[in-house]
Amino acid sequence: MRVRTARRLTTAHGVTLGLALIPVAMFVVIVTVLVLVSIPAILQYGLQGIFSTKISTVFSGIYTPGEVGLLPAITGTFLVAGVALVIAFPVALAMAIFATEFSPGGLGRALETVLTLFAGIPPIIYALLSVFVAQQFMQPKFSGEGLPLDVITSLPGIPPYNPGMLPREQSVLLGSIMLSLLVIPFMAPIMLDAIRTVPHDLKEGSLALGANRWHTLRRIVLPTAASGIATGVSLGLLKVIGDVIIVAWAIGFVKSGLPDPIWDIFERAAPLTSTGAGLLNGFEAAGTSNISGGSVAFFAGLLLLMIAFTILGVTSWLQKWLTRRYVQ
Amino acid sequence: MKATLEEQPIAALSPASTAQPVKGASAASQLGNRAVPAVTMFVSFAALVVGFLTLTQNTYEDYPIPVLGVLCVVLQIQFLDTYRRRGVWSWRVLMLSGLTFGILLVLQALPEYVTGLQLNVIVHHSLFSSIGLFIVALPALGAALYEWFGATPRAEDIAHYPLILFPIVLVLGLYILLIVQLLSRGTTNVDWIILRQPYFNYSWPVKEYIAGDWPRWTSESRLQVGLLNYILGTILLMILTTLISLPIGVGAGIYLSEYGGGRLGSLIRFTVSSLRAISLLILGLTAYSLARFSGDTLLAGLLRGTYFNGWEERLTTGGSFLTASITLALLIIPVIMRATEEGARSLPTELREGSLALGASEQTTLYRVVVPWALPNIVTAVLLGCAEAGGSVAVLMFIAGRGDYGIGITRQVTSLAYFIFDTYYGDPGFKGLMQPFQFTAGVLLLIINLSLGILALWLKHRLTKRHRGM
Numbered sequence A: 001m002r003v004r005t006a007r008r009l010t011t012a013h014g015v016t017l018g019l020a021l022i023p024v025a026m027f028v029v030i031v032t033v034l035v036l037v038s039i040p041a042i043l044q045y046g047l048q049g050i051f052s053t054k055i056s057t058v059f060s061g062i063y064t065p066g067e068v069g070l071l072p073a074i075t076g077t078f079l080v081a082g083v084a085l086v087i088a089f090p091v092a093l094a095m096a097i098f099a100t101e102f103s104p105g106g107l108g109r110a111l112e113t114v115l116t117l118f119a120g121i122p123p124i125i126y127a128l129l130s131v132f133v134a135q136q137f138m139q140p141k142f143s144g145e146g147l148p149l150d151v152i153t154s155l156p157g158i159p160p161y162n163p164g165m166l167p168r169e170q171s172v173l174l175g176s177i178m179l180s181l182l183v184i185p186f187m188a189p190i191m192l193d194a195i196r197t198v199p200h201d202l203k204e205g206s207l208a209l210g211a212n213r214w215h216t217l218r219r220i221v222l223p224t225a226a227s228g229i230a231t232g233v234s235l236g237l238l239k240v241i242g243d244v245i246i247v248a249w250a251i252g253f254v255k256s257g258l259p260d261p262i263w264d265i266f267e268r269a270a271p272l273t274s275t276g277a278g279l280l281n282g283f284e285a286a287g288t289s290n291i292s293g294g295s296v297a298f299f300a301g302l303l304l305l306m307i308a309f310t311i312l313g314v315t316s317w318l319q320k321w322l323t324r325r326y327v328q
Numbered sequence B: 001m002k003a004t005l006e007e008q009p010i011a012a013l014s015p016a017s018t019a020q021p022v023k024g025a026s027a028a029s030q031l032g033n034r035a036v037p038a039v040t041m042f043v044s045f046a047a048l049v050v051g052f053l054t055l056t057q058n059t060y061e062d063y064p065i066p067v068l069g070v071l072c073v074v075l076q077i078q079f080l081d082t083y084r085r086r087g088v089w090s091w092r093v094l095m096l097s098g099l100t101f102g103i104l105l106v107l108q109a110l111p112e113y114v115t116g117l118q119l120n121v122i123v124h125h126s127l128f129s130s131i132g133l134f135i136v137a138l139p140a141l142g143a144a145l146y147e148w149f150g151a152t153p154r155a156e157d158i159a160h161y162p163l164i165l166f167p168i169v170l171v172l173g174l175y176i177l178l179i180v181q182l183l184s185r186g187t188t189n190v191d192w193i194i195l196r197q198p199y200f201n202y203s204w205p206v207k208e209y210i211a212g213d214w215p216r217w218t219s220e221s222r223l224q225v226g227l228l229n230y231i232l233g234t235i236l237l238m239i240l241t242t243l244i245s246l247p248i249g250v251g252a253g254i255y256l257s258e259y260g261g262g263r264l265g266s267l268i269r270f271t272v273s274s275l276r277a278i279s280l281l282i283l284g285l286t287a288y289s290l291a292r293f294s295g296d297t298l299l300a301g302l303l304r305g306t307y308f309n310g311w312e313e314r315l316t317t318g319g320s321f322l323t324a325s326i327t328l329a330l331l332i333i334p335v336i337m338r339a340t341e342e343g344a345r346s347l348p349t350e351l352r353e354g355s356l357a358l359g360a361s362e363q364t365t366l367y368r369v370v371v372p373w374a375l376p377n378i379v380t381a382v383l384l385g386c387a388e389a390g391g392s393v394a395v396l397m398f399i400a401g402r403g404d405y406g407i408g409i410t411r412q413v414t415s416l417a418y419f420i421f422d423t424y425y426g427d428p429g430f431k432g433l434m435q436p437f438q439f440t441a442g443v444l445l446l447i448i449n450l451s452l453g454i455l456a457l458w459l460k461h462r463l464t465k466r467h468r469g470m
Helices: A011-050 A071-102 A107-118 A123-142 A149-154 A172-196 A200-208 A213-242 A245-250 A272-286 A291-327 B002-007 B027-056 B064-086 B091-109 B125-148 B153-159 B161-187 B228-258 B263-277 B280-293 B321-345 B349-357 B362-391 B416-425 B428-468
Strands: B200-208 B216-224 B306-308 B313-315
Touching: A011 A291, A011 B228, A011 B263, A011 B280, A011 B321, A011 B362, A071 A107, A071 A172, A071 A213, A071 A272, A071 A291, A071 B161, A107 A172, A107 B161, A107 B428, A123 A172, A123 A245, A123 B125, A123 B161, A123 B362, A123 B416, A123 B428, A172 A213, A172 A245, A172 B161, A200 A213, A213 A272, A213 A291, A213 B153, A213 B263, A245 A272, A272 A291, A272 B280, A291 B263, A291 B280, B027 B064, B027 B125, B064 B091, B064 B125, B091 B125, B125 B153, B125 B161, B153 B161, B161 B428, B228 B263, B228 B321, B228 B362, B228 B416, B228 B428, B263 B321, B280 B321, B321 B362, B349 B362, B362 B416, B362 B428, B416 B428
Parallel strands: none
Antiparallel strands: B200 B216, B306 B313
């Protein structure tokens, strides 16, 4: 129950309201600028040009002005997000389960502290270390390191352009591994809170009826916490989709053409974020930094905004559904 | 109470309802009962270790198939042993043994390099070996633990430990490996003087007087390798971002917890949370537009940043520390707001009512009761936000420079994180000069961020004790 002395607008009320409205205003400004600046891009290239599969900047070797197709980048975004979540979700869930239900002694609390510290490691360090992972893991396992070229060309079932691409340093898989390392310390504490806030009555009721911990976890705790776990997944997904620097480093800035087959996670399918960065930087470097050239980058930002709000909407719908299904 | 419940095997639920009581058996037969599970445990653990080795190295290819063969046989023995001891045919163990044999055959049949499906990849055989070993060894270890602990419901809990622990150990191992790698690459062959001097690379005109000749202009250049300006830039960026985001974040959080029950409150909550959800690229574009669209107006000196080229202050092509801090603050404000709101909401009603009952006004209660109560949350959020601001590159990447004209609020922004980015994507001259130090910069950034994180945890503990009496 809240106690109020008087119903008038106090100074504190006014000041805090004013402060709270500043970020709101900034948000409105950001969205307005994104929309306004991407209009010239649509006018210049047309929606067909923007959603085509050919793209080139000065980073991509052969630079053809006017090729600004974002379709490969959209594919790359979904590929990277999918693979990174497939890696990160089980690990984060296992950490949350271990720290709440399965921890012997103080190990769970230690794991929580370590996760808090790991959450402070900036993305640029994962990006820097992606080179190490590429050298030590990706190249020996995925690129036929040490094989002579004629052996590689005689291997069945690889695309004809492959031999020139080996040994690769950049791929969607590498970027996803590094991104999952980035998001695990963010996802795990949210899931941990969700599992921890499951009412004790439910758990103890299950245990008292003779179920063991594992059955209680599977039948009672996880369904009840499902809504909170979905929050963790959605925040992790937003972070994966929003990250620029790891994908720029481990996957690359710009990639023209769709991967073939479309789910080829060993391709360098650059996602929207790094493509946007590459477009803006590329136009800067090419000296054609009039705003209509780089405005495709703003259009990429607008697309990312739409994807983020779609994810938020789907998450809130999913949470409602999960709560209705499992809790009530 | 809970513990005693778990430890007692409950006959009705236990799959081992026909089990012979272990309690009455002698020590020797107990050993006999546990010998086969112990062997299974050992073999499956060895299989896990071999799996780890084949995952990291290509040269252990001789071991997976023998290990899988031994595991297959041991699982069959355990299947028979379970019947001997408990009179139960544990078909799952037999199926696992079959699966082991199947994986063994598949691994035997696979060539050394696997390609196909038009995928742009040549997979080495050892990756499949390690995955196969993990798939089989984890359930086998679980089954062995289940038998070892007497096939009770509690044993079923213990049997799931390998499944839970395996991904955690794998990923924590990777984290540790990466951090060790960073430290070892960043601290060897480093001349520590680079931490004490800034990076300079510019030339300036000098009037030269030669006796008996007209004075003439020559240029002098200065090249110096160092990281000091990047370190100072990171610290300035953190301080400025905190100064901007702290009042706004705390104010918004207080507003939401105290007055923001209505529609306006939920609008603010949604919008500010969305700031957290949007991509870092969008924030980078925002910083770029702030700097770019200020044009040549009065704001340009503040937002675009200036440098002194020997004669006059000139506008840079990027953006200033102020621009970067304003944009980074948008990233930090939601964190501080959420933390403040959470802290203020967790204030017990008795404390608030007590303060009001003693005659304090609502505002005094706010300053004296609510804010101190929320202080541990605020401090933690600010420090973690600082770490995030210092390590963020995406926001700076369109506007940052190298800081060789000095560090100041209206100078061009730079930071350690941007330096690492620059050593990879900068011009060849800079790359050649500074690339040896990118891991050193990474170590410095890691030290700054980890110490901020440790400080946040410690301060939260201390302040909670002091202001909340817990």
